Amino acid sequence: MTIRYLKKHAALEGHVAVDDAEALAQWLLLQRDPAVHLGKCAGVHGAVLQVLLALRPTVKAMPADPFLAAVLGSS
Amino acid sequence: MNQADLLDQFVIEARECLEAIGKRLLDVEQQPDNEALLNDLFRSVHTLKGNCGLFEFKALERVVHAGEDLLDRVRHRTLAYSAELADALLEAMDYSAQLIDQIERHGRIEGAADAASMAHASALRAFVCEPTSVPQLESAAPAATGARHSVPCQDDSPPWMKRLHLAGLTSRAGLLALRYVPEEGCFFKGEDPWRLARTVPGLLQLDIQGAGAWPQGEDRAAWDCYQCNLDIVLCTDAPRAEVEAHFRCVAEQVNWYAATPDAAADTSDVTSAVANAIGCVDPVSPLLHQRVVALWNDQCDLLERVGDSAGTVLAARNAMGHLLACLDNGAACAALAELPEGVQAASLLAWARANAPAAKEAVRAAARAVRPEPDIGTPPQRSDDGSTSQPQKVLKVGQEKVDRLMELIGEMVVAKNSLPYLAQRAEQVFQQRELAREIKAQYAVINRIAEDMQHAIMQVRMLPVGAVFQRFGRLIRDISRKLGKEVNLVVEGEDTEADKNVIEPLADPLIHILRNSLDHGIELPAVRLAAGKPAAGTIRIVARQESDRVIIEIHDDGAGVNAARVRDKAVERGLIPADKAATLSDDDAVQLIFLPGFSTADEISDLSGRGVGMDVVRTAIERINGGVELSSVQGQGTTLRLSLPLSMAVTTVMVIESAGRRLGVPMDMIVETVRVPAGDVHHFKQARTTVLRGRVVPLRALNDLLALDAAPVPNEEGELAVLVIRHANESVGLLVDHFHGASDIILKPLEGVLAGLVGFAGTALMGDGGVLMVLNPKELLQ
Amino acid sequence: MHRILVVDDAATVRMYHRKILSDAGWHTDEALNGVEALERIHAQDGGGVYDLYVVDVNMPRMDGYSFVRELRRLGARHQAPVVMISTEAQRRDVDAALDAGANCYLVKPAQPSALVLSAALLLGDREAARTAAQGVRT
Numbered sequence: 003m004t005i006r007y008l009k010k011h012a013a014l015e016g017h018v019a020v021d022d023a024e025a026l027a028q029w030l031l032l033q034r035d036p037a038v039h040l041g042k043c044a045g046v047h048g049a050v051l052q053v054l055l056a057l058r059p060t061v062k063a064m065p066a067d068p069f070l071a072a073v074l075g076s077s
Numbered sequence: 078m079n080q081a082d083l084l085d086q087f088v089i090e091a092r093e094c095l096e097a098i099g100k101r102l103l104d105v106e107q108q109p110d111n112e113a114l115l116n117d118l119f120r121s122v123h124t125l126k127g128n129c130g131l132f133e134f135k136a137l138e139r140v141v142h143a144g145e146d147l148l149d150r151v152r153h154r155t156l157a158y159s160a161e162l163a164d165a166l167l168e169a170m171d172y173s174a175q176l177i178d179q180i181e182r183h184g185r186i187e188g189a190a191d192a193a194s195m196a197h198a199s200a201l202r203a204f205v206c207e208p209t210s211v212p213q214l215e216s217a218a219p220a221a222t223g224a225r226h227s228v229p230c231q232d233d234s235p236p237w238m239k240r241l242h243l244a245g246l247t248s249r250a251g252l253l254a255l256r257y258v259p260e261e262g263c264f265f266k267g268e269d270p271w272r273l274a275r276t277v278p279g280l281l282q283l284d285i286q287g288a289g290a291w292p293q294g295e296d297r298a299a300w301d302c303y304q305c306n307l308d309i310v311l312c313t314d315a316p317r318a319e320v321e322a323h324f325r326c327v328a329e330q331v332n333w334y335a336a337t338p339d340a341a342a343d344t345s346d347v348t349s350a351v352a353n354a355i356g357c358v359d360p361v362s363p364l365l366h367q368r369v370v371a372l373w374n375d376q377c378d379l380l381e382r383v384g385d386s387a388g389t390v391l392a393a394r395n396a397m398g399h400l401l402a403c404l405d406n407g408a409a410c411a412a413l414a415e416l417p418e419g420v421q422a423a424s425l426l427a428w429a430r431a432n433a434p435a436a437k438e439a440v441r442a443a444a445r446a447v448r449p450e451p452d453i454g455t456p457p458q459r460s461d462d463g464s465t466s467q468p469q470k471v472l473k474v475g476q477e478k479v480d481r482l483m484e485l486i487g488e489m490v491v492a493k494n495s496l497p498y499l500a501q502r503a504e505q506v507f508q509q510r511e512l513a514r515e516i517k518a519q520y521a522v523i524n525r526i527a528e529d530m531q532h533a534i535m536q537v538r539m540l541p542v543g544a545v546f547q548r549f550g551r552l553i554r555d556i557s558r559k560l561g562k563e564v565n566l567v568v569e570g571e572d573t574e575a576d577k578n579v580i581e582p583l584a585d586p587l588i589h590i591l592r593n594s595l596d597h598g599i600e601l602p603a604v605r606l607a608a609g610k611p612a613a614g615t616i617r618i619v620a621r622q623e624s625d626r627v628i629i630e631i632h633d634d635g636a637g638v639n640a641a642r643v644r645d646k647a648v649e650r651g652l653i654p655a656d657k658a659a660t661l662s663d664d665d666a667v668q669l670i671f672l673p674g675f676s677t678a679d680e681i682s683d684l685s686g687r688g689v690g691m692d693v694v695r696t697a698i699e700r701i702n703g704g705v706e707l708s709s710v711q712g713q714g715t716t717l718r719l720s721l722p723l724s725m726a727v728t729t730v731m732v733i734e735s736a737g738r739r740l741g742v743p744m745d746m747i748v749e750t751v752r753v754p755a756g757d758v759h760h761f762k763q764a765r766t767t768v769l770r771g772r773v774v775p776l777r778a779l780n781d782l783l784a785l786d787a788a789p790v791p792n793e794e795g796e797l798a799v800l801v802i803r804h805a806n807e808s809v810g811l812l813v814d815h816f817h818g819a820s821d822i823i824l825k826p827l828e829g830v831l832a833g834l835v836g837f838a839g840t841a842l843m844g845d846g847g848v849l850m851v852l853n854p855k856e857l858l859q
Numbered sequence: 860m861h862r863i864l865v866v867d868d869a870a871t872v873r874m875y876h877r878k879i880l881s882d883a884g885w886h887t888d889e890a891l892n893g894v895e896a897l898e899r900i901h902a903q904d905g906g907g908v909y910d911l912y913v914v915d916v917n918m919p920r921m922d923g924y925s926f927v928r929e930l931r932r933l934g935a936r937h938q939a940p941v942v943m944i945s946t947e948a949q950r951r952d953v954d955a956a957l958d959a960g961a962n963c964y965l966v967k968p969a970q971p972s973a974l975v976l977s978a979a980l981l982l983g984d985r986e987a988a989r990t991a992a993q994g995v996r997t
Contacts, residue, residue, distance in 0.1 A: 023303065031297060047271065048259075048264065051307075052302060055285065055291070069280070070275070073285045083874055086870060090869065091871075124869045127967060131871065131875050276949050278953065278966070318970045319965065319966045362989065364992045365980075368977065375963055375964075379960070386931050388931035388935075389938075392939065396940040396981050403979070
């Protein structure tokens with residue numbers, strides 16, 4: 003349950019743990035059009051959320067959790 | 078019951094938890110996949126954490142909580158168990174034990190504990206998240222953003238409230254808003270503020286921003302994603318107590334604001350207006366009302382999902398009736414009572430919604446409601462313990478209480494002994510034969526009861542030897558790892574019981590014996606393999622009862638004691654002349670290690686310690702009337718055999734007189750008492766002997782042994798009183814002056830300045846108030 | 860006098876809750892887990908009636924949810940309100956408690972006056988409720 007780094011986006015699936023945050027941040031910084039897919043994301047650790055808030059990748063699909071979606075949706 | 082009792086109870090249970098945890102940690106190490114063990118372990122840690130929370134023992138709770146989080150992951154298989162993890166947990170539990178000792182002594186934890194407790198907690202949490210940068214225990218709060226940890230303001234709505242949109246919320250009373258700004262280093266502490274916020278009970282809205290600015294441009298590459306920069310605002314309709322409990326570990330990072338939406342405000346206005354109208358002096362407090370409303374909503378919730386449980390409907394109904402009673406709402410109470418007895422959930426729910434306290438604007442009854450009397454039913458009867466299917470109940474009692482009871486019973490046992498003496502005086506001095514007879518009869522009754530009490534309390538004081546063996550698992554694990562050896566510990570018969578006073582002094586000698594085994598006995602794995610043994614050595618501790626003794630044997634399958642080396646060393650140390658040493662068999666030579674002075678400075682490994690030889694072990698065990706024997710086969714192993722008395726409590730002694738002094742000799746050493754005509758005593762050089770039943774028995778004058786300058790006194794027929802005792806598988810006759818009778822006494826070991834006195838087992842208080850010195854013949858005869 | 864049954868597997872917690880509740884003027888009994896609680900209710904030959912139950916969730920042998928479910932199957936006179944207490948503070952735990960038939964859910968460690976307030980209200984003890992409401996920290 004973690005992150006799959008695909009060609010056009012990173013797919014966060016299941017519960018993404020704290021140790022994935024740094025790898026995600028570094029990957030996003032290398033992309034031309036950083037994007038994430040959260041359709042199968044059940045939950046994230048706070049550090050991972052922080053990465054998403056700081057680096058603001060495009061969110062291709064929202065997670066099921068409405069609160070998480072609300073936090074990511076608002077700019 | 079007061080606070081001190083509660084604290085005592087906390088300490089007792091905390092220690093039980095730690096003991097269970099220690100044991101389970103070792104068990105789990107042997108069977109890491111055993112779910113039942115893991116869950117058991119988790120439960121003990123969980124209970125301990127819960128108990129800490131009741132008392133605000135923050136430092137302790139922090140460590141235990143870290144352990145609990147760790148174990149939770151282990152039992153859900155998101156984290157693997159390992160020896161390093163076990164080490165960290167064991168250390169954390171040792172530290173917890175120290176804190177509990179502090180709590181027992183001072184009723185609180187000393188202030189300096191925080192740093193150490195954070196260190197232990199971080200060490201545990203390090204297994205969960207591996208930060209790439211150095212973990213910081215203290216975070217330096219930046220001054221830039223100003224109001225990060227501002228004083229909570231409760232007056233007008235603080236600016237951060239604007240981040241919430243409350244207008245659209247349904248009118249549930251008691252809305253609570255808060256702002257949670259986690260400290261920068263929180264990730265390193267293993268905290269997850271997002272999870273904490275997300276799981277707030279009754280969460281309605283949630284907003285997150287960066288506490289400071291997010292990095293831009295080039296700064297992004299160097300940005301540390303593990304420095305927390307979140308500013309969280311949320312609102313909830315859960316009761317404040319619950320939400321506060323949810324945030325209790327980070328309470329200082331949270332600001333509160335009670336956001337009361339319109340409806341509730343109206344209600345309280347109406348409430349007070351109506352209350353004033355009826356002339357009530359004491360309007361219902363807003364908080365009470367708030368809670369009633371919350372509970373009412375809970376009942377509605379309950380009714381919504383009740384299914385077909387009539388019991389639940391009834392319970393909800395009863396609850397609502399009580400809630401209305403607390404609001405003095407007699408009219409609604411009556412209305413509720415009028416609903417049919419078997420009312421369906423749906424109907425009751427509809428009624429409940431319609432009559433909910435918050436929404437009600439109708440005028441209350443002017444008169445105070447007559448509260449319906451609760452149904453008391455028949456008075457409860459004490460259940461007797463006659464039911465046979467009850468599993469054995471266990472009572473936890475503090476040790477001092479048992480000791481006190483033991484003392485009192487001991488005094489009773491001794492005091493009763495004066496009654497026969499009184500009876501004698503009544504008859505002889507006061508010529509009261511009838512009275513004497515009655516006293517004797519009554520004495521028989523009291524004697525029986527006292528003896529029963531004595532046996533009963535001895536049973537209570539009996540501890541299983543396993544109580545001492547418990548800590549060995551840990552000891553062996555730690556030491557064998559340090560030495561690079563593999564050792565298995567097998568324990569048999571740990572349920573064997575003996576008196577507390579016998580069990581407790583065993584710990585030190587046993588530990589020393591085990592250290593010896595680990596240090597000198599069990600060889601390194603390579604050496605063992607080369608000798609055709611399995612790489613792992615085995616230490617076996619076997620306990621069993623034999624008549625009135627407890628036998629404990631410690632076997633190891635190590636290298637055994639090297640007879641030749643022992644022989645040489647004893648000669649070298651001047652403990653035995655070389656020619657004598659040469660005549661000893663190997664079995665006897667091995668016994669030389671018990672000589673005082675055998676192990677000295679250059680014998681030290683870092684574990685066996687300095688100068689604590691087997692002689693000290695032997696002395697310690699003999700002090701509790703026990704004995705220790707060693708046997709060994711070179712190359713195969715060593716066995717130590719401890720023989721201990723079952724109990725130290727009541728001893729029967731034979732009272733004898735010698736050189737005008739009254740002395741006691743433990744009955745279990747006495748073979749017989751006999752009077753020997755002076756002519757039957759044979760003299761040979763300095764020694765005296767006699768023949769009893771065909772065997773030669775050496776005689777020793779007790780006065781000589783006690784360095785008393787008097788000869789044994791024969792009786793009128795010229796016979797000498799000989800007390801034959803068993804010593805080292807032989808009989809020895811002690812020459813004394815008189816025999817008096819046998820007596821039951823409580824033997825008190827010598828203490829203080831007298832403790833080192835050789836030849837005495839202790840003292841006892843006699844029925845006439847005098848003190849009897851009780852001999853230890855074994856020591857005397859050495 | 861109102862009678863409360865406290866059910867929790869930790870002796871310290873039992874003592875703590877009983878102290879809080881008896882200081883408020885109620886009689887308390889205790890049980891180690893769900894099974895013992897039921898034994899206690901049945902053992903007193905028809906007279907073992909309680910006015911309130913304060914029940915922990917995590918107990919061995921029979922947990923809080925199971926106990927409440929069993930309780931709700933008993934006769935009418937046993938259907939007193941149940942306060943469920945647990946260390947968990949998630950919505951799903953509250954839901955599980957309500958599903959089992961509990962009337963109220965508190966998070967451990969319960970602030971003493973919060974526990975007393977809820978207990979007083981569910982017992983219908985007006986005086987105790989008012990006293991408790993004054994004590995709760997706002």
